[in-house]
Amino acid sequence: MRATLHTLEQTIRQRRSADPSTSYVAKLAARGRAKIAQKVGEEAVETVIAAMADDRAEIVGESADLIFHLMMLLADMDVPFDAVLDELDRREGVSGIAEKAARPKG
Numbered sequence: 834m835r836a837t838l839h840t841l842e843q844t845i846r847q848r849r850s851a852d853p854s855t856s857y858v859a860k861l862a863a864r865g866r867a868k869i870a871q872k873v874g875e876e877a878v879e880t881v882i883a884a885m886a887d888d889r890a891e892i893v894g895e896s897a898d899l900i901f902h903l904m905m906l907l908a909d910m911d912v913p914f915d916a917v918l919d920e921l922d923r924r925e926g927v928s929g930i931a932e933k934a935a936r937p938k939g
């Protein structure tokens with residue numbers, strides 16, 4: 834999984850400065866962080882709609898769109914995708930119920 838995502842991350846970083854007339858990455862990057870964030874939200878909603886329709890083929894495509902646009906947002910913020918994967922690794926084996934119960938109150 835890391836190899837696929839690393840390749841996509843490198844492609845996104847390289848394509849950000851490409852010609853926007855031939856590169857979707859460059860075109861969206863040029864529209865700014867708010868537009869990229871909006872696309873993440875739209876793709877998340879489309880993923881939810883596919884799930885609620887129990888459309889397994891559709892959810893694969895929508896999930897790919899969501900992950901791609903999330904990676905565009907991380908690149909725009911200069912956050913390496915490894916930081917997200919490292920956080921998931923750190924959480925491995927920690928129950929979500931136990932983690933939430935251990936949060937400071939307030």
Ligand SMILES: N=c1c2ncn([C@@H]3O[C@H](COP(=O)(O)OP(=O)(O)OP(=O)(O)O)[C@@H](O)[C@H]3O)c2ncn1[C@@H]1O[C@H](COP(=O)(O)O)[C@@H](O)[C@H]1O
Nearest residue numbers: 841844845848851855856857858859872875897898901902
């Ligand atoms: N993985 C993707 C990828 N996934 C989805 N998309 C594009 O994301 C867009 C999302 O579709 P939408 O209809 O929601 O977006 P839209 O047409 O801009 O709609 P509006 O927001 O304008 O209304 C489509 O144009 C898809 O083609 C992607 N575009 C590029 N990549 C990767 O990025 C690489 C570089 O792409 P370019 O920069 O275009 O060369 C590609 O080789 C791929 O590896």
